[in-house]
Amino acid sequence: MLFKLNIRRRCYRLWYSTSVRLIHLIILLVITFLIVLLIKLRKKEDCWLDKYRARLFCFVLTNEENLESRGRAVYETWARRCGRFVFVTRLNSSRNCENKTEKNLHGLCEFPIENITTLPDESYSHLSDKVRASLLYFNEYYPNYDWYLKADDDTYIIVENLLRFLISTIKRYPKPVLYGYRFGEDYVSGGAGYVITREGLNLFSSHIKNYSIYSQCNSTMEDMMIGKCFEKVFQIESHENIKHLTLVGETIDQHGRERFHPLAFRLHFNGPLNKTNREWIYYRPFHPTLFGYEAISETTISFHYTQPNDMYQIHSLIYDIKLFDRQLCLVSHL
Template sequence: MATSSICRRRSLSPRRHLTTSPASFILLPLFSKKRTMWCYQNDRCKDNFKKSFRLLKGCASERLSALVVVLLLAIVSYTLYEVQYKTGIEIVPFLPIDDSGFETYNEKLLNDVVTSKAAQNQLPRGSLMCWVMTTSIYHKTRVNAVNSTWLPRCDSSHILTNSPRFLDDQIPYHTVFNSLPESYYKLFWKTRLALLYVYQNVSSEFDWYFKADDDTYVIVDNLRKYLARFDPEKPYFIGYRLKRRMPNNGYNAGGSGYAMSRAAMRIFAEKLFHDKSLCPYHEWEDYAIARCLASMNIYPLDSRDELGRQRFLPWRPEQHFHADLTPSFLMDPIQFWGPSIFHENLVSMHHLKPDEMRLIDGLLYGVSQGIWKPQKAPNSSTSLVNSTEASPMEDTIQPPTVSF
């Protein structure tokens, strides 16, 4: 008889298993001291014990093999799942790509959006609208840093999030993502919904729309200056070009932010949002959005300046500084590194901590413009000990107080 059937039979006979298995030498004392002594002295019991011990080893080996097989199947299935989502190709029919978000995460969710007073008071039209995508776990950190540095310099600034938690009415927030689960695999649905919301529900009367992450710092003055050379009535899609999976025309990195002209936003909202054949799902949201726009012949623009320097930096600044980038992702060759990446046309930096944003903002708009210089030098003929005039420190415009 096969070992597996013996294992099953013995497992179904608890009483027999109790008297013949190795466990009996532990369990028997719990029932009868006399019976335990009998088993120790009985040859048949000893033989049964040895036989059971051998069977136990066989069962353990069999179960371990089964466990290894199950584990291997799980690893293979997960690998196929990952490859399928990363390539967008259905490798096997029983692992279909989940695109149910087209029916679930659509404009119906926009009926329950909570909007703050600050958001309602933003300008309804202008040259540049900026919005930042975030979630409630960063409301006390990243959102405060973004809202106290670069974001208000846009004509209209907005925070798109999933909850009003920890936010007051001074923050221009919209709870657009309150019905979307937090997951990397949901980023496409979030970005897709955000693009529709800002154009359809906030305003369609801006020349340019700039999307950024909550750990991105944007030099808005340089962004305005750069975008001013283009016609917003033509469909433009501008950012840092990557080529992974789109080697011909590339796609714009989402982290360092990208700008879309009014014409491009109109095409997305009116023609692409509802069409899953033109705008299919992919877990890389920046790649997926670029693929949507490419279906309407809207491709990323080469955003380098006249010297070939990048305006948008999607990796950490030190990675660009040391040219420590992933070559397989790069559309444009690395031509500049070191201090030259911090040039006069730089627009954005990514993967920054809140305090790094404040530091950069203070250096750009504080120290470099002399905002924190003393307004009046103290009278040298007056004794500082007996004088009632303000000291040089007190007479200095202090930097804004930052609450953590």
Template sequence: MTAPDHLQTKAIHLKNSWTRHCNKILFMSSTANESFPAIGLDTQEGRDQLYWKTIRAFQYIYKHHFHEADWFLKADDDTYVVVDNLRWMLSNYTPDQPIYFGKRFKLFVKQGYMSGGAGYVLSKESLQRFIEGFHKGICSHKSAVEDLELGQCMENMGVIAGDTRDSEKRESFHPFTPDFHLFGHFPEDNAYYQYSYYPIIEVSLTHIFFC
């Protein structure tokens, strides 16, 4: 997901780095750009348009590319993904399971919902149900809060919010910048504590090694 002004400042770096490890990469924007290329979703720009962009992006993928993949990753143009790690995590699941993954928050939705900032992954079955949710009127665009609304739709359609922690209960999706997660200190009244579905594990920097 990107914007016309971000193609040469943000999206280009994703195009030349981690997205090369995907089977297929689509850049979605409010307007089309044939030279980049970026697909135009015919929306406005702004935070209040994020959910519309996501809805229309998934509708486009369902119409044109649904049978070309088993898993569908939505990420913004300031996100970095280690695709090999993502493939390893997804290898424990099958695309016909109604499940989706990301950084799980716990407020507002009973089973929790995935942070848009960390990106999220829908199985093939989950994408099918997302599209059906709007077709049947079970899901709707009630709010511009993209990740929360998508999470509510997932729950209404019986899609499970998956656990993306590793065998040592460490998170694998992170909604903020690396320096925030590495060097930030989270007081217990911090909103991140209040939102995070799983306990936040903080470690001493003496246990972190850089190569």
């Protein structure tokens, strides 16, 4: 009897210890599985964004005098986050980078400058011609992108927010061909940056390469030229070919706040000090002009008139500084 009791006790102890070990092992396996799953999901998220990043072509209008200051700030901050990025400018022959055998680490040749032979001279009066020549060139030599972002050398772009926004527009119908800060006359701000879709660029190029058509929609202001020329294209093109398209897409967020900003951050936040100096911001926009917190979306994409020092500072605030426990320690706004 005692012998049987001892056997039972030993069997129970063995079963109990084995069960505990098994439970511990299961818990360990579950924790390991969750950690691996989180890592894979994070990598999948990064790869998912990179997949769309490769579909974004960015080009920045600049000139040779600004390359080392404004151009460098653009190049060292947001520009390399695009799938493909180039500067658009004319270099004089003494600074032609194509014949250099060594990379100049402290000069202009380190920048990706597209050699567009049809560019006009560098003057504001020829800015529309410069943009037209660039778009025709990119349509021919870089046709495999879904979105084409045009920006100035004093525009700061938050590329990840731009990509998220563009991805959210994929299923829109009818499909816009142009995105940016909207003005009432059916065009968008050039300084805030704008995006032309693949289909939009192809339509633009197929008609505006004809100079007689271009001359009917040209303007000294390149952003107005883009809007007028797209409007002209929509008039010329057969309804059957463009019935699924619309001209300008909506870019404000669900709270009515702008994503693209044609002024500097401080001006959108504080308001212009001199109303007459920025009078157009009050009567030309498509949506009512707002300032302060109500003006700036939490998914903001761009700011114009950003000087090089400001560009580095904004970039550091966005990408280098981490907000501790943002999701866990929410603070009520009193």
